[in-house]
Amino acid sequence: MANDSLLDRSRTIAGPGYNRWLVPPAALAIHLAIGQAYAFSVFNKPLGSLISGDVNNPAPDDWTPTQIGITFSIAIVLLGLSAAVFGKWLERVGPRKAMLASALCFGGGFLIASLGIHLHNIWLLYFGYGFVGGIGLGIGYISPVSTLIKWFPDRKGVATGMAIMGFGGGAMIGSPLANNLMNHFKDSAPQGVAPTFIVMGLIYLLFMQFGVWTIRVPADDWKPAGYVPSTEHNDMITTANVSADNAIKTPQFWLLWVVLLTNVTAGIGVLETASPLVQETFSDGAMGAGRGVTAAAAAGFVGLLSLFNLLGRFFWSSASDKLGRKVTYAIYFGLGILLYALVPTLGHGLQLTLFVVVACVIISMYGGGFATIPAYLSDMFGKYQVGAIHGRLLTAWSTAGVLGPLIVHTLHEHAQEQGLKGAAAYQNVFYTMAGVLVIGLLANLAVRPVKEEYYEKGPVTIEAGGH
Amino acid sequence: MSTPANPSSATPPAQEPAAVGGSAILAWLYVGIPLAWGVSQTFIKALALFK
Numbered sequence: 001m002a003n004d005s006l007l008d009r010s011r012t013i014a015g016p017g018y019n020r021w022l023v024p025p026a027a028l029a030i031h032l033a034i035g036q037a038y039a040f041s042v043f044n045k046p047l048g049s050l051i052s053g054d055v056n057n058p059a060p061d062d063w064t065p066t067q068i069g070i071t072f073s074i075a076i077v078l079l080g081l082s083a084a085v086f087g088k089w090l091e092r093v094g095p096r097k098a099m100l101a102s103a104l105c106f107g108g109g110f111l112i113a114s115l116g117i118h119l120h121n122i123w124l125l126y127f128g129y130g131f132v133g134g135i136g137l138g139i140g141y142i143s144p145v146s147t148l149i150k151w152f153p154d155r156k157g158v159a160t161g162m163a164i165m166g167f168g169g170g171a172m173i174g175s176p177l178a179n180n181l182m183n184h185f186k187d188s189a190p191q192g193v194a195p196t197f198i199v200m201g202l203i204y205l206l207f208m209q210f211g212v213w214t215i216r217v218p219a220d221d222w223k224p225a226g227y228v229p230s231t232e233h234n235d236m237i238t239t240a241n242v243s244a245d246n247a248i249k250t251p252q253f254w255l256l257w258v259v260l261l262t263n264v265t266a267g268i269g270v271l272e273t274a275s276p277l278v279q280e281t282f283s284d285g286a287m288g289a290g291r292g293v294t295a296a297a298a299a300g301f302v303g304l305l306s307l308f309n310l311l312g313r314f315f316w317s318s319a320s321d322k323l324g325r326k327v328t329y330a331i332y333f334g335l336g337i338l339l340y341a342l343v344p345t346l347g348h349g350l351q352l353t354l355f356v357v358v359a360c361v362i363i364s365m366y367g368g369g370f371a372t373i374p375a376y377l378s379d380m381f382g383k384y385q386v387g388a389i390h391g392r393l394l395t396a397w398s399t400a401g402v403l404g405p406l407i408v409h410t411l412h413e414h415a416q417e418q419g420l421k422g423a424a425a426y427q428n429v430f431y432t433m434a435g436v437l438v439i440g441l442l443a444n445l446a447v448r449p450v451k452e453e454y455y456e457k458g459p460v461t462i463e464a465g466g467h
Numbered sequence: 468m469s470t471p472a473n474p475s476s477a478t479p480p481a482q483e484p485a486a487v488g489g490s491a492i493l494a495w496l497y498v499g500i501p502l503a504w505g506v507s508q509t510f511i512k513a514l515a516l517f518k
Contacts, residue, residue: 172505300516
């Protein structure tokens, strides 16, 4: 019987006295693992020199950077698609089964990919890391979100911020871990990549088990001790529930889709250009001999942005509990427009310190946008199927993952063809991204409470969520 | 613009169940140690920017 399964939702309902502060670490165990995806670029050069054995001198039959880059693109597209497709299933079966599926897909994806690397078959790499692993990413990303919102109705932003912060932190662990492992295995396999994939797959599969077996859902009538829902009326926080199927019929869903799309697209504009931007803008030629930004310093700049991406997820999402979601996004967009428009000026003026500070604030709001959206959705649609609604909204992320780099590369190449260099070669990228944020600002300002016709009639049960 | 979103009234800390017990501390260490390692590695790399 399904009810006998330890994975079944009914077996994960917390008993009296369960400490809800165990839930965020369970969520983090999933997000810290799958966040590795953002460190995939650490494999680019080793994967591109499996035959030649020399990262600086690839053989004609070695995989090209474009071929390798497709792996990450597939993974991100599958993240959005699987989050959208499996969201309702997750609501029905509960977080434990979903987390286990995520761990099996993500860890298994590494193992399949390692075979592809060993056989030098890129299709197997695409299938393993991109397709199977990407499904693990999508299911894993949304798996703890609705559970956290139910455990922390009084601190929704804090709770989801903690989990989604883990996705930012995952890359910080995945990158040095991969480098250390490839160095360790470099004599036993080409560039040490295939065994690194095996070990990382197993490590992540095991690491994620902590989340699988620690996660609990609250009983339907559970509330935090001393928690009294506010009786103060707030149009922007519904007490009703909207199903995932109804949510996508509302303008609010699509306005928030645009909000996420624009915030992520603009953020990618900075992340994609960070290293070349800082090196070309603050080169020796511009700053004076020996005073320009080196490749190592540029890598440090990228690292600093990663830190602020992580911190922003927690800071802004937590702040949104006090400020309100709509105000928080208005800050992302309003302040973002000013800062994006300021970046070229700081570049022309060779204001390196201010430039770094501005970039860090921009990236903190990029991360904050990811972390605040689940609470925004919960405010608008209720907690009934918020995980499934969040999953469907993540298609905006996949779209931004294609749109952002396309805008950046098209504008930058056009500027280079016109002979522009340094900050000038990037200024249209930043002005365009400021324009993208204007669209996001307008979409956010247009968000109004959901009409009653979309509400679920009568009481809702979680078990009914997937039917 | 919306009004502030905090839906709860003030929650006296004494009324919360033990917010951090032994198992919660271990759970946070399980995820906190690798995260701290990753952050430290990134921070060390970021220091190059200020040299």
